[in-house]
Amino acid sequence: MSPEQTAAALDAIPQPLVLIGADMRIAAMNARASELFRVAGIGRHYATVLRNPAVLDAIDAVLKGDRPGTARFYTGDSREGTWRVSAIPVRGDGGMMLSFEDVTDVEHAGQMRRDFVTNVSHELKTPLTALLGFIETLRGPAREDAAARDRFLEIMEKEAARMNRLVSDLLSLSRVETTERLRPTEKLSLREIAGTVVNAVRPMADAADVVLRLETEEGLETSAFDVMGDPDQLQQIVLNLVENAIKYGASGGEVTIRLSLREREAVFRGPGVQLDVIDKGEGFDPIHIPRLTERFYRVDTHRSREQGGTGLGLAIVKHIVSRHRGRFRIESAPGEGATFTILLPAA
Amino acid sequence: MSPEQTAAALDAIPQPLVLIGADMRIAAMNARASELFRVAGIGRHYATVLRNPAVLDAIDAVLKGDRPGTARFYTGDSREGTWRVSAIPVRGDGGMMLSFEDVTDVEHAGQMRRDFVTNVSHELKTPLTALLGFIETLRGPAREDAAARDRFLEIMEKEAARMNRLVSDLLSLSRVETTERLRPTEKLSLREIAGTVVNAVRPMADAADVVLRLETEEGLETSAFDVMGDPDQLQQIVLNLVENAIKYGASGGEVTIRLSLREREAVFRGPGVQLDVIDKGEGFDPIHIPRLTERFYRVDTHRSREQGGTGLGLAIVKHIVSRHRGRFRIESAPGEGATFTILLPAA
Numbered sequence: 030m031s032p033e034q035t036a037a038a039l040d041a042i043p044q045p046l047v048l049i050g051a052d053m054r055i056a057a058m059n060a061r062a063s064e065l066f067r068v069a070g071i072g073r074h075y076a077t078v079l080r081n082p083a084v085l086d087a088i089d090a091v092l093k094g095d096r097p098g099t100a101r102f103y104t105g106d107s108r109e110g111t112w113r114v115s116a117i118p119v120r121g122d123g124g125m126m127l128s129f130e131d132v133t134d135v136e137h138a139g140q141m142r143r144d145f146v147t148n149v150s151h152e153l154k155t156p157l158t159a160l161l162g163f164i165e166t167l168r169g170p171a172r173e174d175a176a177a178r179d180r181f182l183e184i185m186e187k188e189a190a191r192m193n194r195l196v197s198d199l200l201s202l203s204r205v206e207t208t209e210r211l212r213p214t215e216k217l218s219l220r221e222i223a224g225t226v227v228n229a230v231r232p233m234a235d236a237a238d239v240v241l242r243l244e245t246e247e248g249l250e251t252s253a254f255d256v257m258g259d260p261d262q263l264q265q266i267v268l269n270l271v272e273n274a275i276k277y278g279a280s281g282g283e284v285t286i287r288l289s290l291r292e293r294e295a296v297f298r299g300p301g302v303q304l305d306v307i308d309k310g311e312g313f314d315p316i317h318i319p320r321l322t323e324r325f326y327r328v329d330t331h332r333s334r335e336q337g338g339t340g341l342g343l344a345i346v347k348h349i350v351s352r353h354r355g356r357f358r359i360e361s362a363p364g365e366g367a368t369f370t371i372l373l374p375a376a
Numbered sequence: 377m378s379p380e381q382t383a384a385a386l387d388a389i390p391q392p393l394v395l396i397g398a399d400m401r402i403a404a405m406n407a408r409a410s411e412l413f414r415v416a417g418i419g420r421h422y423a424t425v426l427r428n429p430a431v432l433d434a435i436d437a438v439l440k441g442d443r444p445g446t447a448r449f450y451t452g453d454s455r456e457g458t459w460r461v462s463a464i465p466v467r468g469d470g471g472m473m474l475s476f477e478d479v480t481d482v483e484h485a486g487q488m489r490r491d492f493v494t495n496v497s498h499e500l501k502t503p504l505t506a507l508l509g510f511i512e513t514l515r516g517p518a519r520e521d522a523a524a525r526d527r528f529l530e531i532m533e534k535e536a537a538r539m540n541r542l543v544s545d546l547l548s549l550s551r552v553e554t555t556e557r558l559r560p561t562e563k564l565s566l567r568e569i570a571g572t573v574v575n576a577v578r579p580m581a582d583a584a585d586v587v588l589r590l591e592t593e594e595g596l597e598t599s600a601f602d603v604m605g606d607p608d609q610l611q612q613i614v615l616n617l618v619e620n621a622i623k624y625g626a627s628g629g630e631v632t633i634r635l636s637l638r639e640r641e642a643v644f645r646g647p648g649v650q651l652d653v654i655d656k657g658e659g660f661d662p663i664h665i666p667r668l669t670e671r672f673y674r675v676d677t678h679r680s681r682e683q684g685g686t687g688l689g690l691a692i693v694k695h696i697v698s699r700h701r702g703r704f705r706i707e708s709a710p711g712e713g714a715t716f717t718i719l720l721p722a723a
Contacts, residue, residue, distance in 0.1 A: 042473055043477075118388065120384040125388065126385055126388035128391070130390075153500070157536060157540045186511045199493055206490055
């Protein structure tokens with residue numbers, strides 16, 4: 030192989046690579062490495078090019094002991110990230126190969142898991158403390174007070190029910206993630222699912238003085254709204270959206286579930302089925318939209334908890350829609366209600 | 377570079393690599409790739425060597441569109457794992473470079489997180505269901521029954537307290553993981569910590585009819601047991617071990633906390649401080665030992681819950697000991713009690 034061929038071959042490897050010769054000068058460096066170190070340093074002494082202390086330490090380990098050295102370092106610039114570097118001696122050459130592995134995502138996943146645990150714990154801590162307080166009061170000071178007992182037990186039931194929903198939502202989310210790469214294989218009508226959900230939440234809407242409307246384009250068969258889906262999961266997302274609309278958009282007095290067909294949806298390169306859940310409530314600042322599907326993110330934490338919300342409903346919707354290769358969009362503005370849209374490829 | 381030099385350079389890259397020439401024959405293959413595919417196929421057509429369908433598909437994608445192709449495949453043999461393969465065209469050559477990235481650990485981390493969420497949810501589900509049931513009964517059938525109320529409230533308090541401990545343990549574990557790479561910098565005496573813990577658990581031991589003993593080698597200063605540590609974390613692990621010994625080894629009637637010095641501990645290449653927590657209770661089958669520090673693993677789930685255990689205590693001990701660069705060992709046999717040993721490098 031010519032040096033040009035070797036260089037081209039190294040450039041076709043996605044990891045940054047730096048080959049150091051026996052003279053401690055850089056013999057080769059692929060395009061990814063030049064990008065990472067912002068310099069093409071062929072022919073120069075390695076220490077003048079790779080100035081990161083962790084990288085230099087890994088090289089020292091090889092020079093001292095002729096064994097692979099590893100280190101971990103952070104790039105603090107626009108391509109911020111964490112890299113694991115291995116320095117491995119090159120056989121019969123006296124030099125070594127440095128290869129860099131991007132472990133940013135792995136580190137990020139660990140951080141996300143810890144944040145998740147912290148969030149779940151805090152979500153549970155408050156209602157548990159309240160429950161323990163009420164139990165203590167009922168066993169002591171309010172032991173003989175029937176009125177206080179009724180009041181406390183009512184609040185306790187609400188708190189315990191919300192914790193129970195939180196646990197159910199955690200399990201749902203976990204199950205959805207497990208299936209996220211499996212494409213659903215059942216053909217079903219989004220129109221029928223919307224009908225089932227509307228019947229199920231009718232009592233809740235009545236209690237909140239909200240008129241529920243289900244709108245479909247005229248003259249279409251139920252099967253026109255067929256998608257490939259998981260029935261339980263699709264029912265759950267429509268339920269989550271309609272319940273949210275009733276809880277947070279009740280002041281508008283009506284919630285509309287609208288089904289429509291998109292003949293040619295660019296993102297699918299084909300036809301799509303669209304479901305909008307529209308409320309005429311207070312709406313919210315669109316600044317929240319990008320973060321609304323994050324776990325435990327809420328526009329108004331106090332209000333969400335008051336309503337028994339777990340902070341996981343829209344995260345579940347996002348994951349289920351993603352499993353169905355669909356799109357999920359949110360639109361809102363203060364005073365203008367909110368529209369939550371699911372778009373799925375037509376079957 | 378000579379072909380030998382190129383081969384040696386590729387062998388010094390930790391990822392498996394296969395270079396395919398314009399003639400679709402394998403031009404180079406590093407040692408890691410030969411190991412992965414169990415064949416050194418230089419000069420042969422790629423399809424006769426790389427028979428994995430996912431890998432062949434990735435290559436096809438490049439051949440059809442001249443763009444990088446990626447795939448993910450599983451090796452089902454002794455080196456079972458998940459690999460992400462990228463096929464990238466080699467500039468001016470007509471061939472391509474295949475590089476394989478081991479994503480087994482990343483996939484495993486995702487699975488562990490989901491298992492963790494499932495476990496936490498199940499741990500909470502049972503006591504929550506019980507609480508909700510009691511609340512309902514207290515609001516309905518048992519509304520006027522003072523005796524039932526007292527009994528139920530007592531159980532409810534126990535369940536809520538256990539959930540509260542579970543949440544606290546989850547937060548502890550999360551905090552310990554966050555600090556696991558930071559070496560503790562405070563010098564403190566394990567002897568003093570053991571003394572503090574013994575005083576704190578004395579009432580619990582008395583209630584369980586257990587005699588607590590703190591034994592130290594004669595004639596040694598408190599500072600002889602100095603280690604570099606985090607005071608809260610070290611106190612927590614000693615507390616966890618002593619509480620466990622009282623809870624599960626009470627039938628033995630005594631629990632001994634023994635402090636000793638190891639002049640030359642091979643694992644540290646230096647002196648160590650050892651703390652044993654010894655009970656004379658029923659003990660357990662040593663078959664459980666390797667899994668005891670896993671989250672939510674229990675020798676006897678029912679009994680652990682009865683005792684208010686969260687299933688996280690020993691996982692916390694393991695992580696804290698690991699942060700302190702120490703060793704944690706467990707010994708037991710049915711009928712012979714149990715010994716839990718912490719060994720830390722002496723300061």
